[in-house]
Amino acid sequence: MSAHDDTQHAHDDGHGHDDLGIHATFGGYMTGFVLAVILTVIPFWLVMGHVIEKSSTAAVVILALAAVQIVVHMIYFLHMNAKSEGGWNMLALVFTIVLVVITLSGSIWIMYHLNSNMMPSMMDPANLP
Numbered sequence: 001m002s003a004h005d006d007t008q009h010a011h012d013d014g015h016g017h018d019d020l021g022i023h024a025t026f027g028g029y030m031t032g033f034v035l036a037v038i039l040t041v042i043p044f045w046l047v048m049g050h051v052i053e054k055s056s057t058a059a060v061v062i063l064a065l066a067a068v069q070i071v072v073h074m075i076y077f078l079h080m081n082a083k084s085e086g087g088w089n090m091l092a093l094v095f096t097i098v099l100v101v102i103t104l105s106g107s108i109w110i111m112y113h114l115n116s117n118m119m120p121s122m123m124d125p126a127n128l129p
Contacts, residue, residue, distance in 0.1 A: 024079065028076055029076065029077070031076060032072055032073070032075070032076025032077055033076075035069075035072045035076070036069060036072055036073065036076075039065050039066075039068055039069040039072065040069070042065055043061075043062045043065050043066070046058060046061065046062065047062070074093070080093070
């Protein structure tokens, strides 16, 4: 029976969750939940209350709060940090961010140039059917 007990204890040693600082506790989940709710309510209040008059400033503030909320979700709910999975999670995240930035900036650039390079006859309201 002692051999069976040794194998059972050896199974628990290979995960390494404790030395990485990853703890899925109720308090951790509640902290993440409260932060996520706060980071959702603030943009809603900014938009519905017309707190910021200039729309571009409001958009930047809302995007910044969205980025903070993504980080909160990654830390508190996905338990991602620089040490988990030997750093591969962070490398995958950086690669994903680079691809998203390239895709979004390329799409905006293409839409801007398509709009500015429209045929002049298309822009004249007299030629519309």
